Amino acid sequence: MGKPLIDYVAVFRALPGMVALLTPDLIYADANDDFLRLAGRTREQLLGRYIFDVFPENPNDPAAAGMRETRESMLRVVDSGERDTMALLRYDIEDTHRPGVWREHYWSPVNAPVLGPDGQVTLVVHRVEEVTELIHARGGPNGGARARVLEAELYTRARELQEVNERLRQAHAHEREVALALQAAMLPAPGPTGPHATAVRYRPAVGALNVCGDWYDLVDLPGDNLAIAVGDVVGHGLAAACTMGQLRSALSAACRVADGPAQALEALGLYARFVEGAEATTVVTTFVDWDSHTITYSCAGHPPPALVHDDGTVTFLDQATDPPLAARPEHLPRPQVRTGFSEGATLVLYTDGLIERRDEDIYTGLARLADSLAHHRHSAPEALADALLADLLPATGTTDDTALVVLRL
Template identity: 75%
Template sequence: MEGAEIDYAAMFQALPGMVALLTPELAYADVNEEFLRLSGRTREELIGHYLFDVFPDNPNDPAATGARNLRASLVRVLETGERDAMALQRYDVESTERPGTWTERYWSPVNAPVLGPDGRVVLIVHRVEEVTELIKARGGPEGTRARVLEAELYTRARELQEVNERLRKAHAREREVALALQEAMLPAPRPVGHHRAAVRYRPAVGSLNVCGDWYDLVDLPGDRIGVAVGDVVGHGLGAACVMGLLRSALSAASLVADGPAQALDVLGLYARSVDGAANTTAVETHIDWDAHTIAYSSAGHPPPALLHTDGSVEFLDQATDPPLGARPEPVPRPQAAVAFTEGDTLVLYTDGLVERRREDIDTGLARLADSLSRHRELAPEALADALLHALLPLGGATDDTALVIVRL
């Protein structure tokens, strides 16, 4: 084959076993010949159609869970970008020749992501091995024992699925409580003096991923404001509670500190007394309109972006230190300052906006800079919406996102 070009389309059709390509909307993009043969469906009945319209659960079996389990697996692949191998599934199939007649079928599915250049899932490889004949096999004592064992395994799998469903519902309730607490503790959007600002918070997709992201804006003496964002390590209700404590503490420290570095020093000392606050990241900025400067300090957080009126973007990364509590003994944090001109825009955010699995952080920062430059003419509210639309995955991010935009 040296020097010969491989015909991947022909190879896909010749693959042994049932293989389908699904879009992120879970519609069939392509299937191989074996999939057509064993599913009993034509290409026209599959391509472009939603998977669960073609293969719904058996309505005559109230305990049928095949479609629900398969959907959960596919959603996990979309959210995590990771391969998902499923347990043995009973998933009955309706006869195309005798509508309303369902055949008992058993399947062993594996779902794997195909990632695009931006790290997003663009296709799902859905490979299925039918094991119906193996499950139903009889013939002598060995076959009988195998049949009994498979039945017991199937029963245990059903019980495990029921436990997982109860856990899912419990986590969903925790997510609702955590979100309500988080929204109650985050400051409502409000004017900052006579300056224009926009804030956004987008929770992570999935019941387990409510995090401790926060933002804060506080009026300081003179024509100054403090703007901060932070991210607590961990998930759920505990992270939301820690977030509220740290946000309030940093807001109070900003009012009396000499600058953002000292405010983070105070926050670091306070964090040592709060369970779950270790390794929190935060960045604090003080904007001075009289001096046209931004003083800033970062505790392990992604750098703020300063969008200039000419479309260039400057990342404020000259005063970065480890996260809160990362050092055994407190050390004064660094502080830097940068000048701005009227019409520039300051953007603070948490890592959910720029970080993606298996992708270097510099790629996400470059994507942010490009989007800021392209949308530099927009007002803060419109710019915030444009950034979220351009940078967050279509199905939602697997990490929370907080975003603050201030027009200088």
């Protein structure tokens, strides 16, 4: 039996319930038949127009907040790429045949993203459940009174839920500020690295709490050599920032006394078993020895460092990869590998926020990183770090934070 040909435009138009498509600028791109019928608008009155030009707020209701709440929900979807379910709200609509006459409506909306190949939001799906008739239902001699009581109760509960959501949003925003301040205190600019130029970057996620799990560190080793590490704690927010600080400090100390990066990660893995929230943390550590022109590295479940050669070739240091911290029930030695480098090469360590996107596999992100590194390989570390962020991070930001270290060898 052959695969049926599906007219998705016809399917969209026939979908039961009110569904509209809007651009990230909140311009109507399309609407199904039920949306047009129940909203009392033609397709020509919607398409290409700003949503709140078509459906402005009722000027006769000083307490009206439906427009603000709907706009904030849609913009959250555009910024985060995540679905947003709204509380029941009242949103009156002006009668197109009788200007100045507003009809009372109650809606239960859900806004969802449509993502493009680059992971950015290209459309917002606006699905609305029309519940006005339910609220205004009449059920006998006292039906009108019961309906008005139900209407008042539902409206009051919706307002209470919206107030709770707003308080939660403010609390989350405050936690984000505290976590970012803590992050900034624990991730200072690197100290002097001799003649070897270095650049570091940290970019928080766009979500309210999706910050502060990532870190970087540079540790002086004997003989003017250097240890560089980046890591990523599972979880977000203030708790993740505190866990990150503990692990970063422990690894910094371990690198100073360990014989190599594998031994340093073994010590960190043992420590992580006793730190709440440290399980499944990923981290990679590299020891750079300029006397022998070698890099020794060990990776605990983390994306591999990139070594950019002067001719533009990029080598990913992926030959010493092991599970994340405390992921195995028993403690086992970790692997490490040594590789050579030529003077003038560049070593880049990063966290997964730089390369991973929800709609593609990690190899696509690694290829994109390699292309950017090859293109900008002659840039100084500061300029290279900025170029990588510009090339690889969406303009609207990501839902994961990003740490980055660039070292000219």
